[in-house]
Amino acid sequence: MARHALLLLLPLALVFGAAPATSVAAAEPTLNIEYERYTLDNGLEVILHRDPAAPLVATNVWYHVGSGDETPGKSGFAHLFEHMMFQGAKHIGKDVHFKILQEIGGTGVNGTTNSDRTNYFEVVPSHQIEAALWLESDRMGYLLDLLDEASLKNQQDVVRNERRQRYDNVPYGRERFVVAETLYPEGHPYRFMTIGRHEDLEAASVEDVKGFFRHWYVPSNATLTLAGDFEIAETKLLVNKWFGAFPRLAKPVHQQVATPELSATVRKQVDDGFARLTRIHYAWHSPAMFTDEEIELDVVSTVLGAYGWGRLHRALVLEERSAQSVSVYNAGAQHSSVFHVVVDLKPGQDPAKAEAVIARELDKIRSQPVTDAEMRRVLIGTESSFIWGLEDLMGRVEQLQSFNHYTGDPGYAQIYLQRLRALTPAKVQATAALVLGKPRAEIITKPAPGTTAGPAGGPAAVAAPPAGAPPAIAAPKAAKKG
Incomplete structure (x- = not known):
């Protein structure tokens, strides 16, 4: 039995923007969370x-x-x-x-x-x-x-x-x-x-x-x-x-399931009697939780979908004003993950025009590195969100559990932050090209014939979250209820 320290480092260079996004400050304050694991x-x-x-x-x-x-x-x-x-x-x-x-x-x-x-x-x-x-x-x-x-x-x-x-x-x-x-x-x-x-x-x-x-x-x-x-x-x-008095019983064997692959892009239309807005939903298979490419995809999703400054959000919601909302996220899981792009259009908007904008931005992020400013913004937001998530006692416990379950190491935070800080625009581009260049699922949801938009063009009922959408508390990963 050993006592460990979970070290969470907040780089001053990132906080104050005094250094490039890919650098690490020489001296960094530490937050030590001691834990002990035994069986x-x-x-x-x-x-x-x-x-x-x-x-x-x-x-x-x-x-x-x-x-x-x-x-x-x-x-x-x-x-x-x-x-x-x-x-x-x-x-x-x-x-x-x-x-x-x-x-x-x-x-x-x-x-x-x-x-x-x-x-x-x-x-x-x-x-x-x-x-x-x-x-x-x-x-x-x-x-x-x-x-x-x-x-x-x-x-x-x-x-x-x-x-x-x-x-x-x-x-x-x-x-x-x-x-x-x-x-x-x-x-x-x-x-x-x-x-x-x-x-x-x-x-x-x-x-x-x-x-x-x-x-x-x-x-x-x-x-x-x-x-x-x-x-x-x-x-x-x-x-x-x-x-301690419970008997020792055999540990169950978990099945190993390979990440499936789509041989070609599959496009389907869903006629939804509850929906009031057309939804464009693209989904790609992506690597499993905490694998090498997964952290890069978190950067890609933020650069594309962040509220206000994400490329797709800015283009479709703020500039063209054709979309009601944009959501981009990588839903991590043990066997394999899924990268999602979800766009809900305003009434009367042409889906083909919106898909042309999505295609343009996907091509750009696959073919060109993200900017240093975007990289810095993602790293600051991700790292600060992670640390603030540990303020809550249950959030801290869930993070220890999550790291332990997926990596076998409750103290994986150190490695996670090191991986985060080691990211470069070139790495992000390479992963975007690898994953987002593969065949995908394209699901287009349209209001069923006879349905109309709700008040002010909005939905008439509370929508289900997009498939695989992460929960509100998750930095870097957390649980969601099924």
């Missing part, structure tokens, strides 16, 4: 970070299973199981998880699922740390004691209604499925997204769910991370008290 005999990985600044403790458990681990015919199981984990366990009782945490002053209580992992978290007053550990321990070890047909049926209905509310019956919700189905072939675990298919969710049996739990929800496939006002030695004793 219990049963395989449960534990990460502890002590911060006595406020009398709070953030408890965060990652089970290393997501929709990317599902098999055909059982889509949506990882997300369904996230819901089941709040139904109750042997010693907690049924449907009292939120009530208990509310009574002890718990906040930020929730769980999320994405393609790669499922997490559960809460923030409690520091003197209630043992209560939080008890709750997480009981559902890790004794969930199946209370799992029955009634509780499963209840959550099947909840999840299917969630799909209806967030995917099926909102503007551009259908488009999200078309993008995934175009990019991923039958059998690929990303094809049906984290929410899953109605028929698979409806067909799930109690035995299916129990089998999923027994296979994936074992200590050796989980990481417990605690951060806040506690003493390390005392907390280790508490962790061992509540988790």
